[in-house]
Amino acid sequence: MTAAQDPAGHRTAERGPIDTQTKRRLIVAVADTVVAHFEELTALDASIGDGDHGHNMKRGFEAILQDLDALSAMDLPELLKAVGTKLVMKVGGASGPLYGTLFLALGKELPAEPTRREAAAAFASAVAAVRARGKSEAGQKTMLDVLIPVAEALASGGDLAALKRTATIAAEATVPMRATRGRASFLGERSIGHMDPGARSSSLMIAAFCDEWGA
Numbered sequence: 582m583t584a585a586q587d588p589a590g591h592r593t594a595e596r597g598p599i600d601t602q603t604k605r606r607l608i609v610a611v612a613d614t615v616v617a618h619f620e621e622l623t624a625l626d627a628s629i630g631d632g633d634h635g636h637n638m639k640r641g642f643e644a645i646l647q648d649l650d651a652l653s654a655m656d657l658p659e660l661l662k663a664v665g666t667k668l669v670m671k672v673g674g675a676s677g678p679l680y681g682t683l684f685l686a687l688g689k690e691l692p693a694e695p696t697r698r699e700a701a702a703a704f705a706s707a708v709a710a711v712r713a714r715g716k717s718e719a720g721q722k723t724m725l726d727v728l729i730p731v732a733e734a735l736a737s738g739g740d741l742a743a744l745k746r747t748a749t750i751a752a753e754a755t756v757p758m759r760a761t762r763g764r765a766s767f768l769g770e771r772s773i774g775h776m777d778p779g780a781r782s783s784s785l786m787i788a789a790f791c792d793e794w795g796a
Contacts, residue, residue: 598694604660605653610793611786612642618785625778629765633674634778641672641680657695661688675763676779679711679724686710701735708732722760722772724779727751731787745791752776752784 615622615638623635645652645667652660665684669677690703708728712718719729727748734747753776760772 599657601653604657605649607790607793608645608649608652610789612646614785614789615639615642615782622778622782625776625781628775629760629768629772630763630778631674634676634782637673637676638782641668641677644671656693658688658691658693661685661691675715676782679715679779682710682714683707683728701732704735705732720758722755722758722765722777722780723763724777724783726755726758726777727780727783727787741791741795745788748784748787752780755780
């Protein structure tokens with residue numbers, strides 16, 4: 582997709598290649614954001630999980646940064662599949678397989694030069710793959726509570742600002758939820774009052790992508 586602007590100043594998705602420098606900037610933006618927030622993610626996970634989400638995500642995205650040159654030289658589907666494979670290998674816990682599934686499915690579904698409609702369809706398919714892998718649905722206090730509404734916003738034509746806003750609000754909305762999936766579910770009512778760490782890391786990555794793509 583090339584990044585053009587409509588008359589209102591919003592970025593639009595048009596068919597065309599994403600050049601190497603753009604891919605490089607997007608990878609760095611997302612990875613650096615995750616690494617910079619690893620202490621926050623660790624603290625969130627320490628409240629309702631086993632406290633390793635931040636460290637695990639940091640390890641995975643540092644490994645991605647180490648392969649930055651090779652990744653940014655790949656076409657988009659292969660890049661996404663390589664990122665997914667790296668996350669499966671390097672990120673422990675449940676997050677590695679789930680985020681790995683997200684990126685692997687995106688790489689499988691997304692054309693090398695996607696239109697906006699193709700990107701929305703591919704993201705929806707990738708989120709469906711995460712739902713199947715985690716055997717989870719919206720409302721269970723997981724990363725899906727961010728991914729599903731963002732997929733819906735993308736499908737309905739939301740611009741970058743709307744996608745970022747949706748992700749941020751959706752992560753905050755996990756605070757009053759009672760966890761019914763994952764390790765947090767063992768806490769029962771005590772899981773209420775804490776943001777889900779997977780929802781937060783998802784919102785951070787989506788926000789970083791939107792900011793960089795719209796720059």
